[in-house]
Amino acid sequence: MKPEEIREKDKDIHAFLEVFDEPKTYGEGPLSGKTIAIKDNFLFEGHKASAGSKILENFTAPYDSTVVKKLKEAGATIVGRTNMDEFAMGSSTENSAYGVTRNPHDLERVPGGSSGGSAAALAAGLCDMSLGSDTGGSIRQPAAFCGVVGLKPTYGRVSRNGLIALASSLDQIGPFTKTVTDAEILYNVIKGEDPLDSTTINDETYPVQKKFDKTIGVPREFVEKEGVSEEVRKNLDEAIEKFESLGYNVVDIKLETLAYALAAYYIIMPAEASSNLARFDGVKYGLHKDGENSIDDYFKTRGEGFGRETRRRVILGTYVLSSGYYDAYYGQALDAKRAITEELRRAFRSVDLILTPTTPTPAFKFGEKSSPLEMYLADIFTVHANISGCPAISIPSGKVGNLPLGIELTADLGREDNLFTAGKDFMGE
Ligand code: GLN
Numbered sequence: 001m002k003p004e005e006i007r008e009k010d011k012d013i014h015a016f017l018e019v020f021d022e023p024k025t026y027g028e029g030p031l032s033g034k035t036i037a038i039k040d041n042f043l044f045e046g047h048k049a050s051a052g053s054k055i056l057e058n059f060t061a062p063y064d065s066t067v068v069k070k071l072k073e074a075g076a077t078i079v080g081r082t083n084m085d086e087f088a089m090g091s092s093t094e095n096s097a098y099g100v101t102r103n104p105h106d107l108e109r110v111p112g113g114s115s116g117g118s119a120a121a122l123a124a125g126l127c128d129m130s131l132g133s134d135t136g137g138s139i140r141q142p143a144a145f146c147g148v149v150g151l152k153p154t155y156g157r158v159s160r161n162g163l164i165a166l167a168s169s170l171d172q173i174g175p176f177t178k179t180v181t182d183a184e185i186l187y188n189v190i191k192g193e194d195p196l197d198s199t200t201i202n203d204e205t206y207p208v209q210k211k212f213d214k215t216i217g218v219p220r221e222f223v224e225k226e227g228v229s230e231e232v233r234k235n236l237d238e239a240i241e242k243f244e245s246l247g248y249n250v251v252d253i254k255l256e257t258l259a260y261a262l263a264a265y266y267i268i269m270p271a272e273a274s275s276n277l278a279r280f281d282g283v284k285y286g287l288h289k290d291g292e293n294s295i296d297d298y299f300k301t302r303g304e305g306f307g308r309e310t311r312r313r314v315i316l317g318t319y320v321l322s323s324g325y326y327d328a329y330y331g332q333a334l335d336a337k338r339a340i341t342e343e344l345r346r347a348f349r350s351v352d353l354i355l356t357p358t359t360p361t362p363a364f365k366f367g368e369k370s371s372p373l374e375m376y377l378a379d380i381f382t383v384h385a386n387i388s389g390c391p392a393i394s395i396p397s398g399k400v401g402n403l404p405l406g407i408e409l410t411a412d413l414g415r416e417d418n419l420f421t422a423g424k425d426f427m428g429e
Contacts, residue, residue: 001035006079006126013102015111015121018048019080030185032075037121037130040081041088042173043162044068051164052084052096052114055305056286065162066197067131067173067190074189079127082117086307087277088138088166090114091378092369095309100366103145105402109363112142112378115176119146122176129186130176135166136265137358137382139174140394144358144406147396149423150176151183154413155389156201158187159194167272168199170265170386180395180423187416206414209349212421216243216409217253217351227377228360231400236357239397239407239426243355246425253351257343258384260336265383266376267320267333274317280305312372341388348412353422356381358394358406385410393419395426 043061093116115132119142143150282301289300320329385392
């Protein structure tokens, strides 16, 4: 598809912030002939990277992120950068400084977030594959809302060098694709140890705990929470039946610590974000606003450059890290993180995968989540994977009316192979 054609087809959806005029192909490899869209928080040398923020409106990437370098070597053609919630904070792409992205299945509804542009671009057929980043669900949730496959790899599997950071202990890059087979191909291209990211891991980092024998655990109590729509519950039961008919053994499991995952996430994430975003001071990058003196410059630049949600999280993060509240909030959230990780790893000694819905509801309407807390609840089923570092995939599991739904499989650390096996079985690939 030519750039003009993508632009024309994207008019109503606004998945792209920019469709490149002359997309180039560099190397040759497993992605030859494939067009790929990247989220606006990836550095791609010579191109803008604004992370959906006004503060980086005129920032041009001075080098390639490791992932972009790998895409180039693998023969991909990068066609453009996609819209996102500012600094990847959000679940609807309504927080972008550059306007919303619409869900291709229903233009009145959100595509999910924060990688809503990448999910919508793929769902609308404007690229063959796309990439996003996932800090608390930002690949899996929009994948579910847009009816595509979305994978968050194990923490450290994919280099974050050249990804504009949100929360460094949670962020992970991953693919959006139409099939699980394609997700595996793209994952194999982008994964790997990287001297430029000391948190990256290799195939041997996590020794295999358990041989794959088609066992799936469903944390029933957690799934049957308030706020989970009837359609979503029904869809999960159908998915369970399908897995059973494919020879899987599906059992109920108890995961008591999952109840604390969302609260822990909304402490750890803003804490790290407040620290990461301190670099946007009007001196080093992007926007600069003149005030009375240099402190005033700082307040003006950040006040005008950051949107509401970003400012909210910077304030929240600074608060939970402040000396008087550190133990009460941040310290406790870290304890919860440890407990969640231990409980999940224990569970993976007896089951290969954990199955939940990806989202409590199908795609919602613009403006429907009027309070931030309501919006945060959209992440209820996704944050555990980031908190524990475990890999998780969202797979299309049918529709309610014209709205797609997704199921989510989570695996033990380093066991993406189990996600691919079960995902392909489920999709009949
Ligand atoms: N929706 C979550 C949030 O608002 C997740 C964001 C993400 O994964 N980048 O923080």
